Amino acid sequence: MTTREFDGVRLEKVREHVWEIPREGDMNVPARVLASEELLEQIGSDDTLQQLKNATHLPGMTDHAICMPDGHQGYGFPVGGVGATDARTGCISPGAIGYDINCLPEGTRVSLSHGRRARIEKLEERFEQEQAAVAAESGLTCSDIRLFTESSEKPVYEIRSETGDLVSATADHPFLTETGMRELEDIEPGDEVYLHPFEGFPDEEAPEFIVLDEEDFADEDPQLVRVLKERDLLPLRSSDEAFHRLLKLLGYHTGDGAFGDGITTFYGGREDLEAIRSDIEAIGFTPSRIYERERDHQIDGREFTRTEYSVRGQANAFKQLLIRLGAPDGKKVESDFTAPNYLEKLTDWQRALYLSAFFGAEMSAPDTVAPKNFYAPSVSHNRIADEAEAGEAFLRDLMAHLEDLGIETNSFERVESTQTAAGKVERFRFGVSSEAENLVRFFTQVGYRYNAEKRRKALVAAQYLKRKAEVIDERERAAEKARAMADGGAAINEVKDRLSSVNDRFIERSVYEQRKGRPRPPADFPDFSEYQERVTVREDGAVSTEVVSISEAGVAKVYDIGVAHDAHNFFAEGFVVSNCGVRMVRTDLTYDDLRGREEELVDALFEAVPSGLGGGGIAKGTADVVEAILERGVEWAVDEGYGVPSDLRRCEDEGRREDARPEFVTQKAKDRGRNQIGSLGSGNHFLEVQRVTDVFRPEVAEAYGLSEGQVVVLIHCGSRGLGHQTCTDYLRKIEKQHGDLLAELPDKELAAAPAGSALAEEYYGAMCACINYAWTNRQLITHRTREVFGDVFDADPMADLGMELLYDVAHNIGKKEEHAVGEPDADGERETRELYVHRKGATRAFPAGREEVPAVYRDVGQPVIIPGSMGAGSYVLRGGDASLDTSFGSTAHGAGRLMSRTQAKQEFWGGDVQDDLAEQQKIYVKAQSGATIAEEAPGVYKDVDEVVRVSDELGIGDKVARTFPVCNIKG
Structure with a gap:
């Protein structure tokens, strides 16, 4: 038997392209990686395999946890991961579907190992070689930094503690409180947060000798x-x-x-x-x-x-x-x-x-x-x-x-x-x-x-002395103001009324005796022993401190890091802090019709389709509109004139999840989604015009309406801030309500709600509503794209250009589905059970005959769309006959990243990538920033041809056609 090992994770080769991590310890099931030797090397180069192994601990996990050929490390659950849990006795995990990261502005100092502090943005080029200080239940420790993110400008807020400590963060950044992690916007003056007072020294480069x-x-x-x-x-x-x-x-x-x-x-x-x-x-x-x-x-x-x-x-x-x-x-x-x-x-x-x-x-x-x-x-x-x-x-x-x-x-x-x-x-x-x-x-x-005892006492003493200094400063400012008012002719009683925060005797002495030097703290200021009893000190040395103010601090470019430690927190200025899919639209245009007009088309699309971080969409998002979208999905868009009836017939679930429960989506999430309806977002989300270069299964391609030389449009985006917020909201609720289950899991990011619990049903209903929003988001972009093509080619987009939706399939999703599981009985039959199938960066790939496949495609199998990088091809597959037995009816969702966004920006320059694509391959790219282009450069991704080859040879997703980029817009 062929075996491989990566960082202590052992795999056994089951058959060609199938590798198994055997069940051991508390694993509920084995794990499987679907990959060639080449792809396995790449998958094994980061934490994907350990995350996949961790995922097997989820309650009710069935048969295998699976990694697709495009898999790479994510947060908790690998991107390209598929896991099916029993819908009655298992669980549903937001972390196994996907969620957002929150941010800190430039200049925020992060505590590192060995008593160092560095500005967060300075970690970009070396975060993978660094360790951050972490507040763990057992005490202060350090952990490898596994993730660094940079985002464009967002509104930030300054939080000030009673001890004069300051930090700025976005409204959704979590802070550690006595009731767990809470987002900044849920914290008010008077609340207490934890602050680790140890600062250390600036992270200067060590001399070399x-x-x-x-x-x-x-x-x-x-x-x-x-x-x-x-x-x-x-x-x-x-x-x-x-x-x-x-x-x-x-x-x-x-x-x-x-x-x-x-x-x-x-x-x-x-x-x-x-x-x-x-x-x-x-x-x-x-x-x-x-x-x-x-x-x-x-x-x-x-x-x-x-x-x-x-x-x-x-x-x-x-x-x-x-x-x-x-x-x-x-x-x-x-x-x-x-x-x-x-x-x-x-x-x-x-x-x-x-x-x-x-x-x-x-x-x-x-x-x-x-x-x-x-x-x-x-x-x-x-x-x-x-x-x-x-x-x-x-x-x-x-x-x-x-x-x-x-x-x-x-x-x-x-x-x-x-x-x-x-x-x-x-x-x-x-x-x-x-x-x-x-x-x-x-x-x-x-x-x-x-010496933890001395260290903890020293940190409490530091907080006490800082609080004492703040109080003295306040009294000194009051004394100066009292003298200024008296010198200006104000009567002493008027001064006392205006400065009610200090006592009358203090004001009299300040005005009449002209005290020298700094004042003393007031008589009611606590002794150190009293202060020690008031505050809470964690094992790691973090001390509870009261928030005195939270104020707007403008907008700033923001950053975040992620650590490997299960605590998933770090120190920022001492404070302890911690759904997408794709659709393809076919046209009757050929590449010859388009040649020479690429730049005109890309400019028009970039102007017409909102992209990048933040707000701005195609539809006006009133409260009623958001509710209707969450409830009805693409049905709402078609009724409002943003689509045609055939769009419904060619969309997964006909563009509407019947299980959607908008009432379980928080108002905060709805507010985030109001101004983003019909927008691409950023990162790896894009709109790409392509040409069909190869057809592999002509009869299936004909059923999909594809032929060589044809122009198609690929749209890749998700539910924007609404979906991210929903997932974050439910992770926090799950951490509070099901901490006992969380404590049994090897990674906090796998937080799950038990099947049948009220919270599981609420999350599932909210997630289905977010799926409706994501389909609608792509539908509105499709509508605007049709309008642009109509303008550029002076033709009716439907009657003249044939811009029919080919298919829309979700990428980050959890669904209740029925599958045959377990070992066959004496008659060769397997038990059919209802499962929560988690697909994080994976695509449903049902074969012909499955009733969930739209009627128009049921005889040939569900279309599957696999985007490649900007300089490589993309693929249209169909659900393979082996997908149900091999991967719960799933296959890859793209090429899969080879390097982090940070490494990509070190290796590539956005302007050079853009020029090379235009000059060498006649691919025209437009984006909000050169950094975005660098992050998505062709060399950043795995070989999509190899990913699709594995899918095809395993029979989980059969090759139908290959496409190649013509022009691309990104956030």
Whole structure:
């Protein structure tokens, strides 16, 4: 048996073009990939296979979860994925059908690994090499960034917290609240959101130099050097990921570690030692389990017992690596170590890794000297008299590094001398200045690593100090205003009435006593202990904070990222944040009729058909119109003069889902759809004029009205913002109402409502209404396209040009369908059951005879339309005889992306792509931006010929005709 493996996912070849991921663990069914060897390599290059495997965990999943030949990674469920769940005992999953992404404006700072912050737009060229900080239930962690999106300008809003923190976002961007993720427009002043106060330092590029090489280990056994080289730790460069982890391990070990015979031991809390274990593993060594023992202690005559936890690095190579990096070997009090010299060469965020880890081990925790004021966190350090000079140098080095980072320190102190068995020991100390702004900088930029308790308390302290500063600023502004009003002749009572936010005594002192310096907080301002009781602190360090204002902030280009971690969130300025189809219209025109008029036609279509993000459509979207479209679909369009009766007969489900329930579509979704009726949108949505170049099955082509040389029009778009919003709305509802089911799934993006539940029925009704909207959207674009052709060719589009709809088929859809499932019985029959068939970026492909196929095509099979890229052909297929047994009556929906939009824009320049298509292939493209053209360049997609070959040879979608682009408009 032929097997393949991609990132730990094993596939077995069942037969030609069919690969199976065997069922294991909690998988409900196996998974299958329908692909050639060439396509399998491409599908296995991203997270598609793992997402497909995850999809098998959906309750009620039947037979197989399937990936089409054009499959690629999506959100939760792969694009090109098909999954059928039992309609009585299974579930329905919005994530397995498709939904939208929300956005943040340019300049928003995102928290990354190693205490770095970067502007979100700067991640575009390197997001796949980055990790973002994530708020997980178990604590703060980091996760690979798997997605970066950029959109044109959208309205954004500024949210301000009681602690003075600011972030801007689109109205639909989710923020973490105490009741889960809520979109910004659902949040009001007075509500609480979570904010992670740790800022870190700007993400400066690490300097490039060799920290250690083989010469540093010349006196060691060559086998030790070989171990380090095998782990890519020699040579060790200052920009290496391993070096950054070693900086933390080195700093902590210098404070609270010890060496034994080939052993490296770290002491600390259990939670913190787990983080140390992870970093040891990440650089290639195997740490021990966490050891636990009871130890007796005596301090100032007081005896007590406490539990000591430790973890060990058990390789001598690891020990020697830390020693060469500057870890003190032997008893620290008798050592001559100082801070490593190479720290001076590093960027701020790199130095902070070492310092914060050392402070996690050795610096005192945040604490108050008075109810509203804090001690200066301090570090003490002991050395025997002979090494006192080195001890002093070590602490002064740390002070200098902090000063370089903008953190002020108190004076260096020689605290005391004591006589011990080892001789005279000197004790030194310094502290971080307790001035409020300085403490906030220290707590939020350096702080404590490998010490979660100190870190969480520091972050709460930072929020408290920021809130205190905000209140003082408010009082200072009130004092200035009071003095200005009094100087202008206002009576003191008038001043008091106007400034009711502060008390009368404060106003009197401000006016009469002319106080010097900043005011104090009011008497009722909470003590730090009271503040700690009021706020909620998560395990990851995020602190609840009240929203004080939300205001319009204009429009801006917006961005978003997606992380691999199941929590699916990240930090933006510290805040914790987280249906389409295609139709083809035939004409009686030939390519010869069109030749020479391509540019005229593309300009006219671009002018007539709204495209791009945002509003603007063909029909006026009143509330009644939207309701009618959601209820009746294309029927409404035909009745309103936007189509002809034959359009209904040649559309999937005759352009109307009878199960549609508009009342279950939220008002917010309806409002988003009102101004987009009859518009293309953006991204991979397009209107393309094509010519038929090849006919493979003449009898079927004749039934479809296709012949070589003929001009056809392909329209690819969906339900715009209405469908996206509906899916997002129901994902949030499902997360709240069915969290128990969500907790059992391997990916939160697979959130599903149990079949038979009220929410499942509501979502299904709302989704069917969105399908009606999508069909109507394409119908109105068809109407406008007919008008343009009529104008350009001075002819009646129907009577003279024969612009009949060939077919309209949905791409992102979930449907109740009956299918034969399971193993055959003794008579060779399989059980027929009603299923929710989820098709995300896949196309229904029913064969001849199936009653859902329109009567006009029932004898030959359902038309299937497979768009290719702008520089390649597209295909018309018919539903294959094997589709029902192989893929729940489904096939591919396009060529399938090979590279992300970001990578596409790095590889291609929109203007060059546009020029090359026109000059070399006589394909004329017009779009709202060059970036859109670059994102959809021919080289961005898989080979559509190969995708269709697999479909044809498997018998799930039979080749009928091939088309080639003439002109194309995009959003």
